[in-house]
Amino acid sequence: MKRIAVAGPSLALVKYWGKKDEGINLPLCTSVAITLDSLQSRVSIEDSQKDHDSCTLNGQDASLDSLRGILATLREQASPEKKQQFVHIEAENNFPTGAGLASSASGLAACALALVDFFGLSFTTRQLSSLARLGSGSACRSIFSGFTLWREGKEYAEQLAPPTHWEELRMIVCVVSDKKKEISSRLAMQSCKEFSPFFSQWIRYNNTLVADAVSAIHSRDLEKLGHCMQASYSAMHATMIANKYPIRYWLPQSLVLIKHAEYLRSKNIPVWETMDAGPQVKYLTKEQHVDAVLSSIQDVAPKTQSIVCKISDGVRFQ
Ligand code: PMV
Numbered sequence: 001m002k003r004i005a006v007a008g009p010s011l012a013l014v015k016y017w018g019k020k021d022e023g024i025n026l027p028l029c030t031s032v033a034i035t036l037d038s039l040q041s042r043v044s045i046e047d048s049q050k051d052h053d054s055c056t057l058n059g060q061d062a063s064l065d066s067l068r069g070i071l072a073t074l075r076e077q078a079s080p081e082k083k084q085q086f087v088h089i090e091a092e093n094n095f096p097t098g099a100g101l102a103s104s105a106s107g108l109a110a111c112a113l114a115l116v117d118f119f120g121l122s123f124t125t126r127q128l129s130s131l132a133r134l135g136s137g138s139a140c141r142s143i144f145s146g147f148t149l150w151r152e153g154k155e156y157a158e159q160l161a162p163p164t165h166w167e168e169l170r171m172i173v174c175v176v177s178d179k180k181k182e183i184s185s186r187l188a189m190q191s192c193k194e195f196s197p198f199f200s201q202w203i204r205y206n207n208t209l210v211a212d213a214v215s216a217i218h219s220r221d222l223e224k225l226g227h228c229m230q231a232s233y234s235a236m237h238a239t240m241i242a243n244k245y246p247i248r249y250w251l252p253q254s255l256v257l258i259k260h261a262e263y264l265r266s267k268n269i270p271v272w273e274t275m276d277a278g279p280q281v282k283y284l285t286k287e288q289h290v291d292a293v294l295s296s297i298q299d300v301a302p303k304t305q306s307i308v309c310k311i312s313d314g315v316r317f318q
Contacts, residue, residue, distance in 0.1 A: 002046060003045075004042050005044070007041050007106040007109035008142065008313075009101060009142060010106070011033055011034055026155070028153075031150045032210060033157075042094075043090065043110035046088050053067075055067065056088075058091075062091070066104065083119075096178035097180065100181055100275070100278015100279065102138060104135070108136045112128055113315045113316070116131070117317075125144070128143050129156035143157065145314040146159055146311055147161040149214065163310070165217075170286065171282055171311075172283040173307040176253040176279045177251060195243050196240070199239055202235055206232055233275050237249070249275070253279070254275065257297070269293065
């Protein structure tokens with residue numbers, strides 16, 4: 001029977017945007033994130049019938065580019081006969097892929113676990129985090145459950161607190177568009193590093209948000225955490241918009257949802273928004289407000305699909 005590795009996306013509250021080393025995804029800034037349930041990547045691996053590695057994503061042939069570092073690292077450590085074997089990887093996401101919903105984080109975290117198992121190796125969680133990072137930076141956080149921290153320049157992420165630490169927290173993912181983004185986060189980060197006049201300020205500023213975000217998580221202070229989230233995603237998008245070759249992931253509907261969060265807060269409903277490399281808006285709130293928030297989204301943005309996520313377990317076999 002095929003083993004299936006599953007992982008949820010790592011949604012950053014304080015963002016990672018910029019690499020110290022492009023080849024191996026070492027971050028220039030520290031990020032703080034939560035691992036989500038409801039959205040899931042599933043990966044299974046078998047011996048390839050071909051004379052090369054292959055991969056399908058949601059049933060279609062897919063590129064192995066982001067897996068090359070992971071495969072090379074594992075083959076270096078595998079037994080002589082295992083390293084000769086070619087793999088066939090089948091990956092599936094139950095949510096839009098490449099649309100700013102961190103599918104690369106969950107997908108590559110699940111691939112890392114499934115491949116370590118396939119090659120007959122045994123890794124610590126920290127080694128697994130470091131391995132997943134070679135595929136996609138944010139994947140190193142998806143290895144862990146709950147609240148995570150990935151420090152500037154570090155090879156692996158760490159857990160700040162388990163999901164049980166703050167059980168009433170919910171992330172409502174508002175899918176504004178399920179189209180694949182035109183520019184990948186990899187290219188967009190590179191472009192900002194080279195061409196955004198705000199890039200170095202962005203890195204300095206974002207790092208100043210980390211201590212408050214971490215203490216807000218420890219003391220379960222949603223308002224304090226919300227301010228850090230807003231500051232981080234706003235500065236990240238400002239850096240992109242000011243780029244010499246502007247990167248504008250926002251759609252009109254994204255702004256509608258941002259303004260709506262503002263409106264809800266004015267009515268004493270604590271909802272704090274964030275965005276990633278795509279038009280989707282994610283609302284952080286508490287369980288008791290979810291129904292009110294969902295019905296209000298239907299009023300202002302009826303075409304939006306909203307997915308309610310809890311804070312989840314890390315990567316695992318099903
Ligand atoms: O790991 P990547 O290359 O998919 O980049 C993730 C970038 C953001 O989602 C925008 C921020 C983050 O910290 O996850």
